[in-house]
Amino acid sequence: MKTQTTIIFTAALLLAIGTLCVPASAQNDPQDAWLANKSYNQFTYAQAAKAPEQTYRDDLLPTDTPAAENALPGTAEELPLATDALEERHPASPIEALYAHRAVEDLKQFGYDLFEDQPPASEKSTAPLGTVQDSFILGTGDTLRITFTGQRTGTALYKIDSDGQILIDDFPPIPAAGQSIESLRHILITQAKNLPNTQIYMSLAAVRQIGVLVIGNVSNPGLKRLSAFQTIIDALSAAGGISKDGSLRQVRLIRNGHSHPIDLYNILIRPDTAPQTDIDMNLRDGDRLIVPPLGPTLAISGAVKRPGIYEIRKTFSGGAEKLSLSDMLALSGGILAPGQNRFMKFTLTKDGEETVEEVQDRSAPQFSDGAILGVARGQEKRAGMIELTGNTRRPGLHDLSRNKSLSALLNNDQALGPDTYPLAGIIERYDPDLMSKRYLAFPVRLVLTKRYDQNLQEGDTIRLLSKTDIESLQDRTPETRAKPVSLKSPDKDTEDLPPELTAFLSEHAAYLRGAVRNPGLYPVGPGETLEGLLAASGGPALEADTSNIEITALLPGAQASAPRRKINLQETNPADIDIRAGDAVRINGKTQRAEEKTVLISGEVTSPGQYDLLPGDKVSDLLKRAGGLTPQAYPFGAIFSRESERKSEQLRFRAAAQDMQRSLAAAIERDKNPPGAAQIEMVRGLAAELGAIQAVGRITVETDPAKLEIKPELDMLLEPGDRLYIPKRPLTVRVSGEVLSPASLQFRSGKDPLDYIHEAGSFTYNADKDRTFVLYPDGSAQPLQVNTWNHKPALIPPGSTIIVPRDPKPFDFIESARDVSQILSNLAITSIFIDDLRN
Structure with missing residues (x-):
């Protein structure tokens, strides 16, 4: 006890001496005063680090903290003293007291307030938000809602018993515990096939209670009773939260003998990119959560958004x-x-x-x-100083007396940062007469080579740009130069360059187009040349015609005597051609460049694969390059898919799925005649199918070489990303959709569509007979009349598919029901195309 008292007294005495001994120069510079105060307290910090834990009390914390003018610059009068933390409702932990003492700032351990003021786990909702995932694993105690429609109707609740089974009339005992919702639904559907004209639907009505053991550095360890839908955060909250001597980054979930690490910082700092396990991984009965002791730490103080x-x-x-x-x-x-x-x-x-x-x-x-x-x-302005900022290795304030001009400040390339933009830098200068800031451009590369110079004035800010800064200007055209753009400055953490500066850069830019590697806008300083502009753009492209360069002065008054010039670099040195702000430079190309993309041909051709695409290539050219068709080829059934059409078709499917979900939500909210569980499940299933199906983007084309030779107007131009599949000559007709036994049936001439449908078991209960249609091998379609009262024979060639759509009447309760018939037909067609391509 005597030794402890001596340490405390000595520390307090040295703190007082240190405060009195702050150099006089520090009184004029708050930042220096702050650093000086910390350096004179080194002995106290050393004693604090060596002293036992019980020495971290308010009598050891500094009571003579520097005044506001000597505090951390930029945060004076805002930073609470370290002793204030001891007066709060939650006393500071030992590690908080140590860091607060060292940083002379009240610092809290980050993330532990996540568990403060949390409601008890028993008061939290145990019901899931939204649809329960089909991957949810069922267990003893879960309650299922099962609905029968058709010949047997009714809805009842069934609880999974202690044997892990559900008992349903007319069904054998069905094992459910350990099954996912999806797998159990398949089992029930299979069992229901034994009941004539009966469909079965299942959903989760209530979830079981589970036991999760939470141990380690938590406020209230032990076994916690939770619902199966509650998450790791709920379990930790039920245990009173993680104590400040526990780790937030090394939590471990023990399940079936396997350990899963959990880093809660992913939730606190990076919730958008956090792994699913860290955020809402559902718990299971018997899970264990272990919170180990706190790991290594560090602190951040001062002018940051979240010190701690x-x-x-x-x-x-x-x-x-x-x-x-x-x-x-x-x-x-x-x-x-x-x-x-x-x-x-x-x-x-x-x-x-x-x-x-x-x-x-x-x-x-x-x-x-x-x-x-x-x-x-730091201080922004000082007398007799200029500031160098931007893409530089020497940012900060510089003495004007030693750097009176640009050439003195930028006397060599050591001042430049990596990838400095060479054609233009900016001088920001305050005009006291106008009481506003103005900008001056200068050519950086010419300053370095002593071919350009300009005097500097007190308070000037010289900004060097990077090539990354200029990239956001590359998509701009002369007609839109006045529109503001966003540029990032390397020496600023999150701030953009001022809008007036981006506008200035756009106005003082030359536009480069044509056969160059990187066309676009390039800000230029006075005296810049065509040589520098071409070098900054990466140089002329391989197909460039350097004997035919056109320079047009777009700004009024600029080179009015010669608004358009023709330049031949084979006769003229580009270093002798001046480029000014507003000039538009165009370099023509000698030849057309080959497309840098390919097309794919597969199936019954001699040499299937990817082929490079040239402008003007057609289907017949691709067939010749692939070696022609094989004897088994069936060009009438060719499938031609185009990238742009695939994207459009995919967007239509996604929009239809979203529209159906919105209509379903509106129907559920209706006071009168809300949809039943079976209808809701049917619409959700259709919406999910729409959202998951991959579009094909098929276009009907002619691929028979003999016909293309006779009718060249049918020969389609190819585009990058096109795919062509030539199938084998089929001997079958496929029947798909709402028939009892969809199948591929043997083709026979003279057979009627209704004959094929009868061979496939005839129509199901959900069939829409009036909208039955045939999909021909070339992708075209035609409606069929297959009802007994309006039956009309039709020619069905081999390779065709007879599609019986689903009846849209069950979807009449949603607003978009009028579109469901078309949606169902499109889904059926797309599924057929996908099957053909897969086969």
């Missing part, structure tokens, strides 16, 4: 991972405001001494267990 103490992961070797400055800023949500922020790293040596260094490299991993990142906002 963060846990970091352990490496495979048992040590702590190392984070870069960018990683630290991402953890804390980023800096509070853009500007010339300074980043200080505080670490403890093995002897407990505090070391401070300024971070220069943002990407180097350097923050590990026990480190603190302090973010300080």
Whole structure:
């Protein structure tokens, strides 16, 4: 006890001495005062690190914290003292007290408030939100709602008994525990086939209670009774939440002897990209959740959006991972405001001494267990100074007396950052007469080669751009130059360049088009040449005609004596051709470039595969290049699929599915005549089928070489991504849709469509006879009259498919029912095409 008192007294005395001994120069610079105060408290930090846990009390925390003017720059009067944390409702944990003492700022352990003020698990809803997934595993105690329609009707609830079975009249005992909803539904449908003209539907009515053991560093460990739909977060909340000496990043779920790691930071910081396991993985009876002790930590303080103490992961070797400055800023949500922020790293040596260094490299991993990142906002303006910013290796303030001109400031390429844009930099200068900022462009590469210079003034900001900054200008045209664009500045964490600066760059740009590698807008400074413009764009393309270059002055007054010039680079040096803001440069090409995409042909051709596409290629050209058709080929049944049509068809399917879901929701909300469970299940199944089916994008084409030779107007031009499949000559006719036994039947000349339908078992109860149609091998379709009162024979060639659509009457209760018939037909056709391509 005596030793502890001595340590506390000595620490307090040195704190007081340290405050009095702050250098006088620090009184004029808040940031220096802050750093000076921390350096004079190194002994206290060392003692705090070595002292026992009980020494972290309010009598050890600094009571002589520097005044507002000496506090962390940019956050004065906003930062609570470390002692304030001890007066709150929740006392600070030992690790919070240590970091608050070192950072001279109240810091909280991140993420533990997730479990504060949570309602008890018994008060939370145990019902799922939305449709229960078919993959949900059933267990003893679950209640199922089973509905019969047809000859047997009725709805009843069945509970899975202790033997894991459900008992239904006229059915044998059915094992249900351990089955997924989807697999049990298939079992019931199979059993229901023994009942004539009866359909069965099943859904989950109520879920069982499960027991989950939560142990480790939680407030109330033990066995928790939950519903099968509750998640890992619910289980931890039921245990009172994770205590501050427990880990948020190393939670383990033990299931069937296997351990699954859970990182709760994925929910707290990256919920949009978090793995499904970390967010809402359903629990199972017998699961165990283990919360190990807190792992390695570090802290972030100062001018950031979310200062606090963060846990970091352990490496495979048992040590702590190392984070870069960018990683630290991402953890804390980023800096509070853009500007010339300074980043200080505080670490403890093995002897407990505090070391401070300024971070220069943002990407180097350097923050590990026990480190603190302090973010300080620097002063924006100083007398006799200029500022260099943007894509530079020497950002910050520079002495004007030593850098009176651009050539003095940028005296070599060491000041440039990687991929600096060479054609233009920006001088931001304040005009006191106009009380506004104005911009001046200068050619960076010409400054470096001493061919251009300009004097600088106090307060100037010289901004260097990167090639990435210019990429967002590449899609702009001269007609839309006044429209603002978004550019990212490398030295700012989240802020865009000012809109007036992006407009200035657009106005002071030359437009390059034609046979160049990267056409687009390129800002240019005074004195720039065609040589620099071509180099910045990657140079002329291989097919470029450098003897035929056209330069047009688009801005009024620019080169009015020669608004359009013709340049021949075989006779003229491009370094002698001036390029000014507003010029449009076009380089013509000598030849057409081959398409950089392919078409695919498969099936009954001699050499199937992918073929490069040239402009003007047609179907007949592709057939010749593939070696022609084989003797077994059936060109009448060719399937031609086009990329653009596939996308359009896919969008139509998705839109129809969304429209059906909206109509179903509106029908359920109706007060009168709401749909039944069977109808809801039917519509949801159709919507799911629409959302999942892959479009084919078939176009009817002629692929018979003999016919194409006679009628060349039928020879279709090919596009990149086209697919052509030539099937074998078939000897069957397929009957699909609402028939009792869909099948491929032997083709016989003279057979009627109704004959094929009868061979397939005739119509089902849900068949829509009036909309029966035939799908011919070439993709065209024709309605059929197969009712007894309006029967009309039709010619059915081999390879055709007779489709009996589903009756849309069960969907009459939704608003979009008038479109269901067309949807059902399209689904049937698409399924046939997919089967053909798969076979």
